[in-house]
Amino acid sequence: MLRNREIQHFAILMFLIFAAGSTFIFILNPIAGIISVITFLLIMGCSFFYTFRRYEEIKKLSNYLRMLSNGDHALDIRDNREGELSILKNEIYKVTLMLSKQGELLKKEKEQLADALSDISHQLKTPLTSMTVMTDLLSNDNLTKEKRIEFTKNIEAQLERMEWLLTSLLKLSKIDAGTVTFKKNKVLVSQLIQKAINPLLIPMEIKEQKLIVEGDEKTSFTGDMNWSVEAIINIVKNCIEHTPKGGTISITFHENPLYTEIKISDNGIGIEKEDLPYVFKRFYKGKNASKDSVGIGLAMAKSIISNQNGDINVTSQKNQGTEFSMKFYKNISD
Numbered sequence: 001m002l003r004n005r006e007i008q009h010f011a012i013l014m015f016l017i018f019a020a021g022s023t024f025i026f027i028l029n030p031i032a033g034i035i036s037v038i039t040f041l042l043i044m045g046c047s048f049f050y051t052f053r054r055y056e057e058i059k060k061l062s063n064y065l066r067m068l069s070n071g072d073h074a075l076d077i078r079d080n081r082e083g084e085l086s087i088l089k090n091e092i093y094k095v096t097l098m099l100s101k102q103g104e105l106l107k108k109e110k111e112q113l114a115d116a117l118s119d120i121s122h123q124l125k126t127p128l129t130s131m132t133v134m135t136d137l138l139s140n141d142n143l144t145k146e147k148r149i150e151f152t153k154n155i156e157a158q159l160e161r162m163e164w165l166l167t168s169l170l171k172l173s174k175i176d177a178g179t180v181t182f183k184k185n186k187v188l189v190s191q192l193i194q195k196a197i198n199p200l201l202i203p204m205e206i207k208e209q210k211l212i213v214e215g216d217e218k219t220s221f222t223g224d225m226n227w228s229v230e231a232i233i234n235i236v237k238n239c240i241e242h243t244p245k246g247g248t249i250s251i252t253f254h255e256n257p258l259y260t261e262i263k264i265s266d267n268g269i270g271i272e273k274e275d276l277p278y279v280f281k282r283f284y285k286g287k288n289a290s291k292d293s294v295g296i297g298l299a300m301a302k303s304i305i306s307n308q309n310g311d312i313n314v315t316s317q318k319n320q321g322t323e324f325s326m327k328f329y330k331n332i333s334d
Helices: 005-028 030-069 084-138 145-177 189-206 225-241 297-306
Strands: 185-188 210-215 220-223 248-255 259-266 310-317 321-329
Touching: 030 084, 084 145, 145 297, 185 189, 185 225, 189 210, 189 225, 189 248, 189 259, 220 225, 220 259, 220 321, 225 248, 225 259, 225 297, 225 321, 297 310
Parallel strands: 210 248
Antiparallel strands: 185 220, 248 259, 259 321, 310 321
């Protein structure tokens, strides 16, 4: 404590004042001089005592900050007493909690990134291996024309799958990074459904599936038409894949003062009960997933809907069908 310049200057100043005052008082009145010396010593003692305690608290605070910089966020320095040091301790503790939470989030993000990279490499490895094998086979001069056509079409299909996967991952990464600006326009649900199902009519026709669309043409919500189409396409595609030949896919929608709801349902094989909590998890493939599924379409749909003040839920019963319910909530100011 005495190494502090402020304390040294204070002690020297007090000593000079004490020496000058005591000399003068002793000359006038010895008894008064003795009393003044005792009073001065008491004042100096109390001053040094409280200064010492304050510097001890600052020292503890300095050690705490040193431990904090080393990554130890478990310490608690909260102080319920009054005073500037107590306020400073509480503020530092708040910053500590914030840093701790940010550290945990960063750790989770790193783990998620590692898992995502692992999943992506796995998803790309399968078609790449398949294409490598077929490319080797195509180099065989004795290969028949029919087989060459078959292998060429297979390679094209694998390339299309890889392109779709990489495009979807790019879109998801943009959404996760917050670089996508979702428009806030009036979206008519009838137009949204029409734009979404147009590219899916042929797959439904091939499987002889029936499509039922019901809802008021005036039903609308505030959002982004193009991104919403992307979400609906992914959900309807999931229904097409899990609904057998001759099945039915239904789309209904309605609006109330709180939200606009769109329901997409099928009478397909359904989702296993243990898979339901994870259907929107990226790269998750349930027991009933098709062999070509990569588990990214529903995850993208959820991200798109969530970023438009909405949410999505799913209910399903085995061999009876699945229903996706999307709600786009209205702003109070609207």
